[in-house]
Amino acid sequence: MAEVVKFGRPKGFFETFERRPGSIKKNMSYCPGCGHGVLHKLIAEAMADFGIQDKTTFISPVGCSVFAYYYFDCFGLQVPHGRSAAAATGLTRANPDSIVIGYQGDGDLAAIGFNAFMQAANRGENYCVFFVNNAIYGMTGGQMAPTSLLGQKTATSPYGRNALTEGYPLKISEMVSQLESPVYVERVALTTPANIMKARKAVRKAIQINMEKKGFAFVEVLSGCPVNLKMKPADMDKFIDENMTKYFPLGVYKDVTAEREPVVRPVPTFEKADVEKALYRELPGGDQEHESCDSEIFNRELRIKIGGFGGQGVLSLGLIMAAMGKYRNLNVSWLPSYGPEMRGGTANCAVIVNKGPIGSPIVDSNCDLLVVLNRPSLDKYLPELGENGVLMYDSSTIKEVPAVKPGQKAIALNTGDIAEEFGNLKCANAVMLGAIGAMLTKHYLTPADAAKFQETAEAAIAECFAGKDKIVKMNIEACKLGFDKMQAAL
Amino acid sequence: MSQTVKKTFRCHPEPDECKGCGRCVSACPKKLLKLGSALNIMGVPYAEYSGEGCVGCGACFYTCPEPGAITIYEITPEA
Numbered sequence: 274m275a276e277v278v279k280f281g282r283p284k285g286f287f288e289t290f291e292r293r294p295g296s297i298k299k300n301m302s303y304c305p306g307c308g309h310g311v312l313h314k315l316i317a318e319a320m321a322d323f324g325i326q327d328k329t330t331f332i333s334p335v336g337c338s339v340f341a342y343y344y345f346d347c348f349g350l351q352v353p354h355g356r357s358a359a360a361a362t363g364l365t366r367a368n369p370d371s372i373v374i375g376y377q378g379d380g381d382l383a384a385i386g387f388n389a390f391m392q393a394a395n396r397g398e399n400y401c402v403f404f405v406n407n408a409i410y411g412m413t414g415g416q417m418a419p420t421s422l423l424g425q426k427t428a429t430s431p432y433g434r435n436a437l438t439e440g441y442p443l444k445i446s447e448m449v450s451q452l453e454s455p456v457y458v459e460r461v462a463l464t465t466p467a468n469i470m471k472a473r474k475a476v477r478k479a480i481q482i483n484m485e486k487k488g489f490a491f492v493e494v495l496s497g498c499p500v501n502l503k504m505k506p507a508d509m510d511k512f513i514d515e516n517m518t519k520y521f522p523l524g525v526y527k528d529v530t531a532e533r534e535p536v537v538r539p540v541p542t543f544e545k546a547d548v549e550k551a552l553y554r555e556l557p558g559g560d561q562e563h564e565s566c567d568s569e570i571f572n573r574e575l576r577i578k579i580g581g582f583g584g585q586g587v588l589s590l591g592l593i594m595a596a597m598g599k600y601r602n603l604n605v606s607w608l609p610s611y612g613p614e615m616r617g618g619t620a621n622c623a624v625i626v627n628k629g630p631i632g633s634p635i636v637d638s639n640c641d642l643l644v645v646l647n648r649p650s651l652d653k654y655l656p657e658l659g660e661n662g663v664l665m666y667d668s669s670t671i672k673e674v675p676a677v678k679p680g681q682k683a684i685a686l687n688t689g690d691i692a693e694e695f696g697n698l699k700c701a702n703a704v705m706l707g708a709i710g711a712m713l714t715k716h717y718l719t720p721a722d723a724a725k726f727q728e729t730a731e732a733a734i735a736e737c738f739a740g741k742d743k744i745v746k747m748n749i750e751a752c753k754l755g756f757d758k759m760q761a762a763l
Numbered sequence: 764m765s766q767t768v769k770k771t772f773r774c775h776p777e778p779d780e781c782k783g784c785g786r787c788v789s790a791c792p793k794k795l796l797k798l799g800s801a802l803n804i805m806g807v808p809y810a811e812y813s814g815e816g817c818v819g820c821g822a823c824f825y826t827c828p829e830p831g832a833i834t835i836y837e838i839t840p841e842a
Contacts, residue, residue: 279834280819280834281824281835305782313830466792468819
């Protein structure tokens with residue numbers, strides 16, 4: 274006589290659960306009769322049968338199955354409550370060849386993580402989700418879940434769920450099947466052996482769709498929680514088959530597997546050189562070679578802050594200066610900060626220019642160039658000016674001469690008045706840009722760099738006001754005017 | 764032996780891996796499983812197999828929530 278195992282412990286599980294604390298290492302931590310164990314077995318069996326354990330990631334949710342990574346012999350990721358879909362998106366996008374299994378309960382998927390889940394389903398992410406619907410919050414002690422039935426008594430609905438106060442149970446399978454992207458949606462129940470075999474088929478199909486990279490597959494599993502439903506396992510199966518399936522009918526809600534082609538998304542790269550190339554990309558229309566920028570000041574990080582009223586063009590001035598750095602092939606950052614008002618509130622932006630990488634875009638100290646267009650900004654940001662920093666301000670609005678420290682420079686130009694005379698007060702920021710150019714030319718730039726100023730400013734203005742030819746022309750003229758006025762004043 | 768020998772099966776519930784939920788008892792189409800009165804290491808009465816008649820359908824295996832509490836063996840007479 275010879276005996277062979279026909280049905281036995283699935284190979285998708287660890288042989289012993291070494292990660293599980295305590296002396297019991299062969300069993301899972303679930304209560305007697307819990308549906309999690311049944312579904313875990315179906316998934317473990319399918320993983321082993323398909324030979325995909327080495328490229329599968331099982332995402333453990335928050336809930337009773339939080340420790341699923343104790344049991345499954347594959348990669349495991351435990352995510353915060355409801356974040357399964359977000360983590361799965363990252364995993365499948367970063368590793369398109371991997372098999373990703375999401376496993377969520379009704380609290381995790383249908384309440385806290387509902388938005389993340391629906392968006393992932395709608396994007397048709399390449400992974401499969403097993404949604405354990407037991408009509409109750411299990412791990413936390415039997416509170417009402419989004420899927421609790423009408424009239425169902427729970428810890429938080431002691432008189433029974435009432436549609437007028439708590440709404441109707443969410444029909445997730447029906448909702449997901451209405452979306453365009455999902456490939457396969459089925460609702461099954463872990464009750465009778467016949468139903469469990471249907472669930473087994475659904476689990477295998479969802480994983481196969483994932484292996485074929487056809488997109489989003491979803492299986493809702495009506496599962497029992499004998500402890501919190503306060504029933505014996507046999508009564509619980511009856512409750513599911515007689516009560517739950519009336520509101521949550523079993524069956525295939527959507528299956529377009531046959532007509533869908535594999536989903537192909539751009540393949541990501543983790544090569545250092547490629548990532549750097551993507552981050553510090555070649556300049557559009559700019560000089561492809563690294564320009565020398567041989568002035569002394571470009572040999573270190575230049576930290577610039579610009580402050581004024583919203584509407585004075587504070588943010589645009591920063592953007593133009595950042596674009597100028599870009600056109601000289603320097604690394605730049607631009608960080609705006611403003612209130613909710615479009616006009617009248619205070620606004621500021623920080624610009625950093627560096628030949629090397631920029632660590633943080635924030636400028637709140639050691640500022641090299643502070644440009645202020647109103648009095649409140651002067652008071653607020655002057656303390657941030659560095660030891661040898663330069664302050665440039667609009668003397669048409671700031672009448673008193675600011676008290677700068679020894680070593681610092683305060684340079685004034687009545688940019689507001691000049692812009693008004695020029696014909697458009699809105700150009701005060703471009704006048705200031707020209708003034709900055711004249712100041713830099715006089716004190717800091719080599720002749721080679723100075724010669725590039727006007728050309729670079731024009732390219733940057735053209736980029737920032739792209740498509741508005743009149744405004745571009747006007748700002749370029751205002752910039753030239755500011756340059757000349759400042760040059761004359763210095 | 765001829766090739767037409769009928770396959771036989773044996774169901775083995777592992778006493779110390781059973782939590783006594785009784786799902787297999789209701790699942791078995793031949794009513795060959797029952798919860799006994801003895802207690803296992805977890806302190807629960809565990810499922811017991813009557814000893815013969817298993818048809819190898821797997822109903823008890825798939826309905827059991829524990830990974831390896833039930834094993835079903837296929838018995839082939841040696842040639």
